[in-house]
Amino acid sequence: MKFEIVGRIESPETFATGNAIREIKRLRRAYGKGRWRKRKGIAEVRFDDGSTRRAEIHWYEASGIGKKELKIKRFLD
Secondary structure (H helix, E strand, O other): OOOEEEEEEEEEEEEEEEEHHHHHHHHHHHOOOOOOOOOOOEEEEEOOOOEEEEEEEEEEEEEEEEEEEEEEEEOOO
């Protein structure tokens, strides 16, 4: 499901860092070393068909690398 975030991500929160992330080896292999964090927040998302919904988003993030692998965990509306 392809989507884009419309506006800002509200209430961003880190809930795992470093070795607490199960996918840490894969992330480092794919994107490089960094201070990896698994984060979540709430955002308005727009889909390919033009519809928008409010959703909880999860992603991986590292300094100097940025946000990677954004995914929708659940819809809030």
